[in-house]
Amino acid sequence: MIEQFYARSPVFLQNIYISIYGYYWKRRRYGGCFSEKLKEFKQHENFSEEQWIAYQTFELRKLLIHSYTTVPFYRKKYTEYGFTIQDFENFELEDLQKLPYLEKDELRKYGTTTLLSNKRGKGKFYNSSGSTGTPTQIYFSKKFHQTWSALYELRVRNWAGVNYKLPRAMIGGRRVILSDKPKPPYFRYNKAESQAYFSAYHISDNTAKEYVLGLQKSKATYLVGYAMSIYLLSQSIRKQNLKAPKLKAVLTSSEKLTTTMRTIIENTFQCKVFDAYSGVEACGLISENKKGELLFSPDSGIMEVLDSNGKNLNYGKSGEVVATGFLNYDQPLIRYRIGDSVKLSENQKTFSGSKMLKIDEIEGRIEDVIIGSKGQKMVRFHGIFVGIPSIIMAQVIQKTLNQIEIKLVVENSYETNFEKVMIDRIKSQLGEVLINFSYVNEIEKTTNGKYKAVISNLKNG
Structure with missing residues (x-):
């Protein structure tokens, strides 16, 4: 009913509805523990390799004990595999491969029931169909949402030289235009967050001019969204000989960003592109710093990169990502086979001096258009x-x-x-x-x- 009412409303009313929702969304993400977590994550950035190992060991033990004692799914599964609470109190990082995987189908089946902690905070589910079209639901309590938002703010936005308070544009999956006969404008405006939300479903050579006008009208300082959608828009802008506004940064995610895509987007918007990888599951974050280095945030979780036999790969190799998230205690994802792959950098030395794990390439998937x-x-x-x-x-x-x-x-x-x-x-x-x-x-x-x-x-x- 809400969707039908929204669809029948004029654009100015749709903007009001979205702004009201934006106000709620802003308070949910940036209130509570957000500022505290921002400072905490900032302190981690200068950790030595030894400090990261100690940090991850402590966090892994804490997560496993919590999951074993409060999450029925893990209690049952780990007991069947012969683990006890004492095992987790002395668990080491190299022991992680002794634990069974969490398969995507298990998350789909049990994510709203036995995979939830019986000590979870008040929250809600968000849908993630995943790259394979497999629908899953991820539980976000307010605390987890604010913690994740703080990590994203620091390691994605701040690393790119922007922040959540600046006017921005987004090209995402929400269907803000529901008419079967769409007409301009191809965005809706969330005044509460100074955000212009552009449709990912109406990009073409014929509509490119309207997208450019929308970017100008909204006074967006940076652009966030699906890598392929932003690339397709950039292509259309160039084909139509249009001049896009100069932005501070473009932040891409969700699809593989190729060198060609990066070059065209940067030339179109006259700024640097910063790539990132996470997903709605929020059990790991890879993001790009100002030196162009892709780094995995060890305080987001543990990212195993494995070969076809489930063994850890050496630096310089590509493999499957298996993720263990540190931030979601309400619906823990431990050794989750998320279904994507990355290539580890052979040379782990960074220009930035960071001791975070360095990635050569977020391989992910390239979907057809x-x-x-x-x-x-x-x-x-x-x-x-x-x-x-x-x-x-x-x-x-x-x-x-x-x-x-x-x-x-x-x-x-x-x-x-x-x-x-x-x-x-x-x-x-x-x-x-x-x-x-x-x-x-x-x-x-x-x-x-x-x-x-x-x-x-x-x-x-």
């Missing part, structure tokens, strides 16, 4: 599946300009009337297209053993 009937390009389709928990895994395939196939792996509780929900969501983004559903036992993997959430059979120019 889907083209709409009016030329709009998009890569993010997770919103299609939000609120349909009986979907285990999904894949969007563009056969032709007007034909989309959705492959689904579903549970027995799935109802076919969910198809209409997904069709309406897709058409609101792409316009009139023919949508076919295929129900399969599994989604095929690529040659490197990964899943692709989005595939296009078109040649994207």
Whole structure:
């Protein structure tokens, strides 16, 4: 009902609604322990290698004891593996690989029940479909939200020379424009946070001018959002010979940022791009400093980089990320197979002098681009599946300009009337297209053993 009321409202009222929500959101993230945690994380940045080892050992033991005693999922699983509370009181970092993985399907099944601590703070769930289309729900208490916001503020925004108080623009996954016949402006304004929220679903050569005008009108000083969406917008701006406003920084995330993408974005907005990697799961943060170094924050958790046999890789190698988050005690994620990969730097010496783990490349996944009937390009389709928990895994395939196939792996509780929900969501983004559903036992993997959430059979120019 709220979504329908919002969709029928004029733009100025939509901006008011978003500003009211923005006020609540601002207080939730930047109130409470935010300032205290900001100072705490700042003190860690000069840690020596020995101090980081001691810090992580202490935090890991504390997390494991808490999880074993208050989280039914871990109590049951670790007991079955023969662990006792005494084992965790003397646990070492090298012992971590003795623990079983937390699989994505386990998070999906138990994330709202036995994976929650019985001493959790008051909070709410946020949806993350993940790169494979697998819907999961991550629990954020206020304290965890404020702690994570402090880490992001320091290691992402501040490292890029900006802060949350500056006017900013964002290109993200929220569907702020719900009309099936969209028209300018292609953003909505959150006055409470001086934030212009641009649609990721209407970027095209034909709309680029309106996006530039929106950036100018909002007086944004920096831009945040999906790497591919910002890249596609930059391409369209250049094709149309438009002049984008000069920004202080562009902060990218969610998709792999290639060298070509970085160059085009930097030339378009006349500023440096700062890449980062985390996800809604918030169980680890990689971010880029002013020296262009990608560093993993050891106070966000432990990031194992493993080979196909589950063994730690040497520096200079690429491998699977297995994450253990230190900040979320309400829904702990321990040895979580998040599904992405990174390449460790062979030379761990940093220009900045930091002793944080240095990363050469956030490999992640490069998803194909889907083209709409009016030329709009998009890569993010997770919103299609939000609120349909009986979907285990999904894949969007563009056969032709007007034909989309959705492959689904579903549970027995799935109802076919969910198809209409997904069709309406897709058409609101792409316009009139023919949508076919295929129900399969599994989604095929690529040659490197990964899943692709989005595939296009078109040649994207």
